Amino acid sequence: MKVIQKIAMTIYMAAMLGSVGSAAHAQVAKGSEAPGMSNAPQESISEGEVKKVDTSAGKLTIKHGPLTNLGMGAMTMVFRVKDPEMLTQVREGDKIQFIAEKVNGALTVTTLQVLK
DSSP, X not given: OHHXXXXXXXXXXXXHHHHHHHHHHHHIIIIISOTXXXXXXXXXXXXEEEEEEETTTTEEEEEESOBGGGTBOXXXXXXXXXXXXXXXXXXXXXXXXXXXXXXXXXXXXXXXXXXX
């Protein structure tokens, strides 16, 4: 009997998590995504805060939420940028939406938008 209860609870929790994910996806899909990112798959777009801009190394340190497309949880980490011009668009403390991808084995910000 306890096995059946555990299975039922597991199915219930999976259903609840699925509905929360759908609600979150619907909220992002309503237009809260950054301009220029509307064609990107919603699961690829992440939000974060710029902690450091290192123009000489071509890198950004970002405190971010989950990177769903990469299977990573929330943390602070250093990313390369696809285009060094991106580094001139942000300052420490800026809230951003971005897409990170693995490019030649390195985590790289490929799209970036400063939130207002």
